Amino acid sequence: MEAAIDATLRRLAHEGFPRAQVDAVVHQIELDEREVSPSFGVGVGISCMSSWLHGGSPLRPLRTAEMAILALALTLALTLALALALTLALALTLILTLTLALARTLALTRRRASAHASTRSRTPSGRT
Numbered sequence: 001m002e003a004a005i006d007a008t009l010r011r012l013a014h015e016g017f018p019r020a021q022v023d024a025v026v027h028q029i030e031l032d033e034r035e036v037s038p039s040f041g042v043g044v045g046i047s048c049m050s051s052w053l054h055g056g057s058p059l060r061p062l063r064t065a066e067m068a069i070l071a072l073a074l075t076l077a078l079t080l081a082l083a084l085a086l087t088l089a090l091a092l093t094l095i096l097t098l099t100l101a102l103a104r105t106l107a108l109t110r111r112r113a114s115a116h117a118s119t120r121s122r123t124p125s126g127r128t
Contacts, residue, residue: 030068043071 052058
């Protein structure tokens with residue numbers, strides 16, 4: 001058994017693996033790693049069309065590894081944009097809340113000052 005293993009390894013080291021078999025195995029690994037969603041085909045089609053319309057090769061997006069990297073980069077960019085939009089919305093909400101609180105405080109202060117002034121004007125002099 002040891003001799004057979006040794007002979008096979010020596011033959012492979014000398015001759016190598018058939019290129020078509022290596023390509024097939026690598027391609028299968030890439031496909032197995034990909035998460036295919038129901039809209040996978042639509043996404044691939046849009047990627048092909050986008051590349052083609054902007055002067056690129058329409059087949060470029062079909063290269064599995066490159067497409068995965070592009071998809072990851074796009075996902076990260078969209079996640080960052082969403083986080084930025086949410087942060088901006090939160091900041092605007094905070095500004096609006098503080099502005100409303102300040103307006104209410106000013107209105108209340110004005111009402112109290114007006115009420116205090118009208119009370120003082122009705123009180124006879126000498127009384128507080």
